[in-house]
Amino acid sequence: MLSDNDINLLAFTQSLELTTRDLYLTVVGLKTLSEQEGALLAQFHSHHVAYEQSLNGLLGKNAATARNEKVFIDFSSKLSKSSTPWAQLLEIENILVATHAKTIESIESAKVAALMASIVTVEARHAAILATLTTSDLSAALDNKAIALVAS
């Protein structure tokens, strides 16, 4: 049984995963992408679908039903202005890593924290790969300077 605190934090996390899922969906079919680039985006998109659904299962009737519209509009605007989606997707993945780690600080359930951890390690891998598509600078792939989002 989840505490009210954990429910609020997880619902916020789920809304961010819904947002990221939708952001990937806006770029996954871009005609400017190669077949392999499209496949990469489809894979990462499917991961965010899996995260959103696992959180949905945990939350049950308390699940979030909508994405974070502010974050979605902000990033979809950035994506529409860019010739490639890599830098923007790198930024959102880094934000997710930072935000989920911050959330783990406040989650009471160790099991839920472990689930979040299993998401964070893969989103970090997403970020590392997306960074390699924008630059050969190692620090872009390794260092996360993103600031965590906070549930309002």
Place this chain on the structure above:
Amino acid sequence: MIALSRRELLRLSGLSLASGLVIAACGKQSGLVDDNAIASLGQAPKITPLAEAEVTDAVLLRTAASLEYNAIETYMTALDLGILTGDLAKVAEMAKRFTADHQQHADAVNALAVKLGAKEYTCSNTRIKDLYLAPAIKIITEDGNPNPAMDIVALAHAVENLAAETYQSVVGLLTDPILRADAIRIGQQEARHAALLAQILNPGLQGVGPTSNEQTGKPNIAAVPSAFGSLANIQLAIGKPKPDGSRITLILETPSLNSLIYDSVVCQA
């Protein structure tokens, strides 16, 4: 209830009596004399009981620190061998950066352990070293190995995955939520290391997601092999290929009860 006739009853009695005589005769023939002694050979060693060991937050942090030193030693060995040259020269640069990251991680988790009243641990994990790393390096550097440089990258990749898995797994074990967050902040960077090394072993976008070898059916190295971070054992295929094309496969597992750095374990650097 079973009904027996008089004839059947007599036959069964006779059989029981005969069996008893045979058993008694065997006992006599064996010549055993019951002197109340139990046969023994040598002396049982005295058992020294292990110290009471509790898996505390500090123990988990000290264990994480020990793995950081395993990673540092792996990269030092890779660089000392002088085989990361040519196309793999950039891996030497990565190894230097990753070594610095692991030292930072070790310092960070040791600082957290000290805050909890424990002693810092600045040595590699002996069991991980003896069980996995030393044998791997021996196999990699043996004569006849056609590609020791790529194998050392594969070892580093396995160690990074081991570190990422370890931090991910301790999140569910640590009692303090703040420490859980600290752990995963480090673990996520180990995962990034692993992803970048995977791209050296299986380069290009086709090496990002999970694929399998068409001939062997075994999974290829992938930068992002699954949707959720795995805690499964890590397979490391290295060394000179056998006649059938297969290679020695080592199975690496995250530290368990017999490889944790308990309070009583002293670093003897």
